Amino acid sequence: MAGNKAVVYSKPGSVEIRDTDYPELVLKDGPGVNPLNVGRKCEHGVILKVVTTNICGSDQHMVRGRTTAPSGLILGHEITGEVIEVGRDVEFIKKGDLVSVPFNIACGRCRSCRERNTNVCLNVNPDRPGSAYGYVDMGGWVGGQSEYVMVPYADFQLLKFPDKDKAMEKILDLTMLSDIFPTGYHGAVSAGVRPGSTVYVAGAGPVGLAAAHSAQLLGAAVVIVGDLNAERLAQAKSFGCETVNLRENADLAGQIDQILGSPEVDSAIDCVGFEAHGHGKAHGEAPATVLNSIMEVTRAGGSLGIPGLYVTGDPGAVDEDSKIGTLKIRFGLGWAKSHTFVTGQTPVMKYNRDLMMAILSGRAQIAKAVNATLISLAEAPQAYQEFDRGVSLKFVIDPHGLVK
Template structure:
């Protein structure tokens, strides 16, 4: 049987590349696997040889020790690869197909999946609706920062690229379809971005940059990105965004007025999540900062897209409430301004085909926007360390050395 290696969470602040089990079409017991999922037969699944797999900010939350992820968990939910084995119940996906794997695991059979709410599938995670590869409390499906991975419900989930050679030429863009590009786009759509909109994006990490680029694709007149790290803000400016350094400026409305002539925007996107920091030099962690800020600077009747991750359990939370995901949010302000809040994981399948076509046509330049940076599987631990340090890069792992420099 072929060998397999993957990126494994060892403990707070540490990942290692280790030998791991080669996948088969049964979900085996292992770190983080829900006991009710052990032994689950997946004849509707395929084995994928991973071509690219990306390091995500959501992975970083676990690696920092800010979740209840167990040691030994194989990481990675952003997966693109070539099908090398198909289950007996697979009809339409074939060996050799180059595919994008949505990070949401979805059965295609339940009520939510039939409504395109594939981010809250009812049949893949015994704990609660919604699942993902290599992620804590998501059912235990093995992660894809590896050489090979099993993907269930292949006919329903997989996005096949129409031409393999063309796809490989644009693989650094197409690899973003598994999560980050649909997530940023969902944030912009949820915020109601339309032609002429003024938009504020909180956070210039990869999701924030993807959201900013998505807002531009949707026709926004001005996109403003706020962050504490100047390197990330420079990346946002590289594709036409206005920026605000939140370490230097604490009055966001004042900065908005200098840019727009008014102290508010039409809509806002939270691309930070529960590890948010206060604003200003020396500010400490304050998990409700972004949510309260965007309510303050979004016009009455505006929408707030919230793709930033919030959790129900945070061992490193700043207080007892934060440890269970209870935040001090000014909900009365949101009510008074008649804001619409849209939260939750992104239903990738709602967007990924359209975004694929935008990439293949040259309309979308997502790899450039997020500064896609190719690394080997062995370099993954260093990639995690650099990303944690604030590097303005989206690290793309190439486990088999298949991507051209």
């Protein structure tokens, strides 16, 4: 039987490449696997030969030690692959299909899935609604930063690319369909972005850049991206965004006013999450900063899309409240301005097929927007270190050297 190398979280600040078990159509015991999920049979699933799998900022939270992730957890929830084995109960997905895997694991049978809320499937995580591959407190489904991975509920979940050869030509774009492109797009949609609107995107990491590109696709007149990282802001500017450097100038509303002639925008998107820092040169970690600032700069009646990750357990938080996800948010301000807040995991299946067509038609240029950069599996530990230092790259792992 074939082996399987994978990217494994070992300790805070460190990942390793380890030899792991070749996947089977059953969820076995291992680091992070919920005891109630051990032994779960997945004849409705498939085994994939991973073609591309991406490093995500959400992975980085775990690697920094900012979650309760256990040592030995196999990472990776952004997966694109070729089907090499199908379970007994799989009817429509076939061997040889090239597919995108939504990062949400969803059964297709529960009330949430039937209502297209695949981000909060009720049947895949015994602890809470919603699940994901290779992620802490998400049921223990094994991650896909590996050579091979098992994917359950294949007929329901997998997005098959219609032409394998053409898909491989655009694989650096299509690999973003598993998470950050739908996540950025969901942030923009839930923030009410529409033709002619003005939008502020907090954070110029890959998800923020995806949200900015999505806002452009939705017809926004002006997209403003804010960050503390000049390199990432330069990347946002490269595809037509306005930018504000919050390290050099802490006055967000004033900088927006200089761009728009008004200190407020129609919509705002939080693509930072719980490791947010305050603004200015002497900034420190302040997890409620982004949520409070987007309420400040969004007009009355506007909407806030919040795809940025917030957690219920953060052992490295700056205070005791933040360690359990309790943040000092000016909710009264949001209430007074009649803001709409949309939070949580993105329901990837609500958007991925349309975004696939936008990529295949040439309408969307997501790989260019996020600066997709191909690496080997062996280079993943170094890439994690570079990403943690703030490089403006979206690392795409090619475990088998299949991408030209």
